[in-house]
Amino acid sequence: QVQLVESGGGLVLPGGSLRLSCAATGSIFSINTMTWYRQAPGKERELVAGIISGGSTNYANSVKGRFTISRDNAKNTVYLQMNSLKPEDTAVYYCNALIRSQPNDPAYQNSWGQGNQVTVSS
Numbered sequence: 001q002v003q004l005v006e007s008g009g010g011l012v013l014p015g016g017s018l019r020l021s022c023a024a025t026g027s028i029f030s031i032n033t034m035t036w037y038r039q040a041p042g043k044e045r046e047l048v049a050g051i052i053s054g055g056s057t058n059y060a061n062s063v064k065g066r067f068t069i070s071r072d073n074a075k076n077t078v079y080l081q082m083n084s085l086k087p088e089d090t091a092v093y094y095c096n097a098l099i100r101s102q103p104n105d106p107a108y109q110n111s112w113g114q115g116n117q118v119t120v121s122s
Contacts, residue, residue, distance in 0.1 A: 002026040002099050002111050008080075009093060009116030016120070017083045022095030022113050024076040032098040032108055034071050034078035038091035038118075045094070049080060062088070085120045092117050 008020040024031060035050040049059045049069035057069050068081040078095055092115045098108035 002028060002101055002109060004095050004097060004111050004113035006093075006095055006113040006116045009118045011119045011121065012085055013122055014086060014120055016085050017081070018085065018118060020080040020082065020093055020095070020116055020118075022078045022097075024097055024099060024111070027101040028076055029100045029103050029105070031073070031076060031100075033096075034069075034098075035096040036069060036078070036080045036093060037096060038089075038093045040091040043091075048093070051078065082118070085118075087120045090118060090120050 003025050004022050005025060006022045008018060010018060012018050031053065033050055033052050036048040037045050038048050039045040047060055048063055049057065049067055051057045051069045051071050059067060066084045071078045094115050095113040097111050099111050100108050
């Protein structure tokens with residue numbers, strides 16, 4: 001079974017920084033896109049940042065210039081460096097990855113991490 005294990009969430013002051021990580025474990029043949037989403041109370045889950053296997057990235061406008069997504073393919077891990085955090089960034093952050101466990105799998109598995117609570121508050 002493939003699992004995504006997240007870490008790095010917590011409580012931080014406005015203007016502070018956190019670094020989230022998400023490691024894929026289990027039977028993994030290949031990983032395509034790795035992505036971070038977040039969901040604030042009462043709101044839909046939204047895309048924060050994504051990165052493809054080759055390194056190309058995209059970001060939500062609300063986090064551009066403050067967040068950086070990266071990945072270590074050798075470790076099957078994606079990171080989200082979060083700087084200049086604002087109260088509006090408060091949410092549960094989820095990593096997502098498209099993973100093929102076996103070379104004969106017909107499609108990628110859409111896998112989700114367990115979620116990390118990030119709270120930005122004074």
